[in-house]
Amino acid sequence: MSITEFFIEAAGNYVATIGFGILLNIPRRALNYAGWIGVLGYFVYKFLVIWGGGYVVGNMLGAVVIGVASLQAARIKKMPMILFNIPALVPLVPGGQAYQMIKYFALGQNATAFTFLIQVVMISGAIAFGFLLSELVNRVQQRVWRHRR
Amino acid sequence: MSSQKKRDQLILHTALTAGRIMIENGSEVERVEDTMERIAHNAGAKTSQLFVMITGILMAINGEVGAQIEPVKRRTFDLEKISVVNDLSRQFAAHKITLQQFSNQLDHLDKSTKYFPFWLQLLAAAMVSGPLEVVFRHNLPDFWITCVVGTVGWLVFYLLSKFIQIRFLSEFAAAATIGVLAIWSVHLGLGNSVDDIIIGSVMPLVPGVPITNSVRDILAGNLVSGPARGVEALVSAAAIGFGIAMVLQFL
Numbered sequence: 001m002s003i004t005e006f007f008i009e010a011a012g013n014y015v016a017t018i019g020f021g022i023l024l025n026i027p028r029r030a031l032n033y034a035g036w037i038g039v040l041g042y043f044v045y046k047f048l049v050i051w052g053g054g055y056v057v058g059n060m061l062g063a064v065v066i067g068v069a070s071l072q073a074a075r076i077k078k079m080p081m082i083l084f085n086i087p088a089l090v091p092l093v094p095g096g097q098a099y100q101m102i103k104y105f106a107l108g109q110n111a112t113a114f115t116f117l118i119q120v121v122m123i124s125g126a127i128a129f130g131f132l133l134s135e136l137v138n139r140v141q142q143r144v145w146r147h148r149r
Numbered sequence: 150m151s152s153q154k155k156r157d158q159l160i161l162h163t164a165l166t167a168g169r170i171m172i173e174n175g176s177e178v179e180r181v182e183d184t185m186e187r188i189a190h191n192a193g194a195k196t197s198q199l200f201v202m203i204t205g206i207l208m209a210i211n212g213e214v215g216a217q218i219e220p221v222k223r224r225t226f227d228l229e230k231i232s233v234v235n236d237l238s239r240q241f242a243a244h245k246i247t248l249q250q251f252s253n254q255l256d257h258l259d260k261s262t263k264y265f266p267f268w269l270q271l272l273a274a275a276m277v278s279g280p281l282e283v284v285f286r287h288n289l290p291d292f293w294i295t296c297v298v299g300t301v302g303w304l305v306f307y308l309l310s311k312f313i314q315i316r317f318l319s320e321f322a323a324a325a326t327i328g329v330l331a332i333w334s335v336h337l338g339l340g341n342s343v344d345d346i347i348i349g350s351v352m353p354l355v356p357g358v359p360i361t362n363s364v365r366d367i368l369a370g371n372l373v374s375g376p377a378r379g380v381e382a383l384v385s386a387a388a389i390g391f392g393i394a395m396v397l398q399f400l
Contacts, residue, residue, distance in 0.1 A: 005287070012280030016352070019276030022265050023303075023353055024175075026228045042284070080180060080235050082365075083228050086357045090277070093355050096285050098386070099348045099393065106394040124360075131364045 001050065009046070013039045013091045021087040030083045033073040038088040041066035045092060059123050060130040062092050067134020071141075085131075094123040156248075157194070160210055163252040164188045164197075165219040167234050168206045170259055174227040177362045178203065179369040184238050188251075191242050203374040223314075226358045233258055274303035274353045282349025286342075291349075294340040299350035302327035306354060317388040320354055324392025327351060332396065347393060356385035 001009075017038030018031050026034065045062035049055060070084035097119045104113035164185040171181045182201050189197035189210050198216070200207040209216035234255070241251045264270070278299025279292050306323035310316065331346040340346050359382035366375030 008289075009284050012284040016277050016280040016284070019273040019280075020353070020355075020357065022269060022273035023277065024226050024228050024358065025264050027232050030232070078239070079232050080176070080228075082175075082177065082180075082358075082361065083232060086228070086361050089357055089361060090352065090355060091281065091284060093352070093357075095281070095348050095352055095355070098390070099344065099351070102390045102394045103344070103397055106397040128360075128364045131361065132368055135365065135368055 001046075009042070010039050013042045017087045017090060020090045021083075024086065026083045026087065027079070030073075030077060030079055033077065034084045034087045037066055037069045037073060037084050038091055040069055041088050042091040055119070056122050056126045059092055059126040060133070063089070063127045063130025064134045064137065066092075067131050068137055071134075071138045089127070092123075092127055094120050097123065156192075157210060159248055159252060160189055160192045160194055161208060161217050163192070163248060163255060165206055165208055165217060166252070166255045166259065167238065168201060168208075169219045169221055170255065171231050171234055172201070172203060172206070172221045173224060174230045175224070175358045175362065176231045177365045177369070178371045178374045179365070180231075181206075184234065187238060187242060192248050201374075203377050227262070227264070228358075229263065230258060270307070271300050271304065275300045277353045278302075278349045278351075281352045282345055285348060286345040288342060288345045291340045291342060291345050294334050295346050295349035298327055298330045298334065298346055299353055301330060302350050303353045317384055320385055320388040321392045323354060324351060324389040325396055328393045328396030351389060351393070354385075354389055356382045359385065 014035040018035045021031050021034050041062045044065045045058040048058035048061055053061075066085050066088045070081050070088065073079075073084045074081040097116050101113050101116035101120055104110070104116065167188060168181045168185045171184065172178075178201050182199055185199055185201070185206075185208065186197055189208075194210040196210065196212055198209045198212075204221055206219045206221070207216060208219075237246070237251055237254055237258075240246050241248070246254070265273070275296040279296035282295040283289060283292055302323045305326045306319045309319035309322055313319065327347060327350045331340070331343050331350065334340045334346065335343050359378045363375050363378035363382060366378060368375075
C-alpha cells in the first residue's frame with residue numbers, strides 16, 4: 001500500500017463514517033469522534049490483512065478496537081456509546097463479498113456463490129465476535145475503574 | 150395520600166415515555182432498562198420492576214397494584230433522540246431539572262423531529278457511497294457516478310419510506326433502482342464497472358443499527374429482543390440482495 005493509497009483510504013473512511021452518522025441523525029458533537037474511530041478500526045483490519053493475519057482475525061480485531069475506542073469516546077463526550085460504534089462499523093461491512101454472492105447466485109453459478117457466502121458468514125461472525133470481545137474488555141475495564149476509585 | 154399517587158403516576162409516565170422514545174429510535178434494551186431504573190430511583194421510588202421488550206414496556210414502582218404498559222409501535226433510527234434522553238436523565242440525576250420539567254421535555258421531544266436538513270442527508274448518502282467504493286474497490290474513475298447513483302438510490306428509499314410504512318419494501322425498491330441505474334450508466338459510458346458502482350451505492354442502506362444492537366442485546370442476556378433485531382437486519386439485507394439479484398437476472 002503506497003502513501004497515496006493510505007491517505008485516500010483514510011479520507012474515504014472518515015468521510016463515509018461521518019456520512020453514515022448523518023443518515024442516522026447522530027448529534028453534531030459526536031460526528032468527528034465517530035469518523036476517527038471508523039478510520040482507526042478500518043486500519044487495524046487493513047494492517048492485519050497486509051501483515052498476513054487473514055480476513056477473519058483482521059475484522060475481529062478491528063471490531064474490538066472500534067468497541068473499546070467507542071467506550072472511551074462515550075466517556076469523554078458523556079454520550080451513549082452506540083453513537084460512535086454504529087457508524088464506525090460501516091467500513092468493515094463485507095459489502096463486496098455479499099454483492100458477489102448475490103451476483104453469482106443470480107447468474108446460477110452456485111459453486112462460486114457458496115465460496116462468497118462462506119466468506120460473508122465468516123466476516124460477519126468475526127465482526128459480531130469482535131464486538132462481543134470488546135464488550136468483555138469494557139466490562140473488565142469498568143470493574144477495574146470502579147475498584148480503583 | 151393522593152399527592153403521593155399523583156407523584157407515582159408522573160414517575161411512571163416519565164420513565165415509560167423515556168423508554169419508549171429510546172426503543173423507537175434504535176437503542177439497545179439494556180440501556181433502556183438502565184435509564185428507566187435510574188429515573189425511578191432518582192425520583193424517589195423505593196423499588197421498580199421492569200419488563201422491557203422490543204415491542205413494548207411494562208413497569209411498576211413501589212410494588213403497587215397498578216403496573217403500566219407502553220406499546221412500541223413504530224421503529225426508526227434517530228440516534229439524536231437517544232442522546233437527548235440520556236442528557237435529560239443526567240440532568241435529572243444532578244437535580245438540575247424537576248420531574249415535571251423532565252416529563253414535559255420528553256413529551257416535547259416525542260413530538261418534534263429534528264433531522265439534519267434534507268440536502269445534507271442527500272450529500273451524506275453521496276459521502277457514504279462514493280468514498281466506500283474507492284476504499285473497497287480502488288476504482289477512482291467511478292467515484293462520481295457512484296456518488297450520483299448512491300444518492301438517487303437513497304432518495305428512492307427516503308421517499309418510499311414516507312409513503313409506505315414497510316421499511317423492507319423501500320429497501321427492495323431502492324436496491325432495484327441502484328441496480329438499474331448502475332447498468333444504465335455503464336451502457337451510457339459514464340462508468341466502467343457495474344459491480345463497483347453497485348457495491349458503493351448500496352452502502353447507505355446497510356442496516357448498521359440492528360446488526361450492532363442485536364449483538365449487544367444477545368450478549369446482555371436479552372434472548373428475545375436480540376434475535377428479533379437480528380431478524381430485522383437479516384430481512385433488510387435479504388431485501389437489498391433480492392433487489393439487486395432481480396436486476397442482474399435481466400442483465
